[in-house]
Amino acid sequence: MIEKGFTKQAVNKVRLYQYMKKELDRAGFTELDIVKTPLVTRIVIHVSKPGLAIGKGGQNIRTLTETINREYGIENPQIEIKEITTPELDSKSVIDRMKSAIERGFAWRSVAFKTLEDVYRAGAQGVEIILSGKLAGKGGRKKQVRFSKGYMKKVGDQTKLVDQAKVTSYPKVGAIGLTVRIIRPGVFFPDKMNVKEYIAKKKARDAGVVEAQPVATETKEPEAAA
Structure with missing residues (x-):
């Protein structure tokens, strides 16, 4: 019975x-989080344009709340809109824009190059874009193309720090699989540590050496002769 309950919640x-x-x-819209509390069920919705999600006078929120309660059986839903401040550093937001552009007829190579530069200019430490499928047009063989810039972690537990999204785009030539991986600014990887710099600082601390700090001084002007 417990397993059925979890399955129903997941579905x-x-x-x-x-x-x-x-x-x-x-x-x-990129994702949602459901947080249950004793009184209400908080539904956190992540969007890049909160104004469109809320609607005029909060009309969209009221409509969504009523539908969630009626169609999905969630009692006392409380919707919270969370803005994605930098969409260029959110893998789901980035991949959705790529998918839309390719399906509207833009060349996949141009879309990939532009996306790569936009993400890197936004401050990402590294970005990787992989496209696979019917890239050569109708009648062409399937292939995979990879674009990357900066640092990217591929193996180990530290890959959990990489923001990743996958989706399938459906242009007229056939299905194209998209994968986007982004390492956001501020993410720290131990294997990127500068060992020489770390050892030098450690030796300085052990020796009790303190870096000199600038000292403010006040200079008095000589008094005028009487």
Whole structure:
């Protein structure tokens, strides 16, 4: 019975995600979090354009709340809109824009190059974009193309620090698989440590050497002769 309950919750979350994706696509919807409390069920919606998600006078929020309660059986839903401040550093937001551009007929190579530069200029430590499928047009063989810039972690537990998203785009030539990996600014990897600098600082600390700090001095002007 417990397993059935967990399965039902998982299926319900997938259905709710698909509904939100459809209703808030123009608002830049990427993901949602469901947090249950004794009184309400908080539904945190991540979007890049919160104004479109909220609607005029909060109309969209009221409509979404009523639908969630009626269609998905979630009692006392409380919707919270969370803005994605830098969409260029959010893998889901980036990959959705790529998918949309390719399906509207833009050349996949141009889309990939532009996305790579936009993400890197936004401050990412590293970015990797992989496209696979019918890239050569109708009748062409399937292949995989990789674009990358900066540092990228591929193996080990530290890959959990890499923001990653996958999706399939459906242009006229055939399905194209997209993968985007981003290392955001501020993410620290132990294997990128500068060993020489670390040893030098440690020796200085052990020797009790303190870096000289600038000292403010006040200079008095000589008194004028009487």
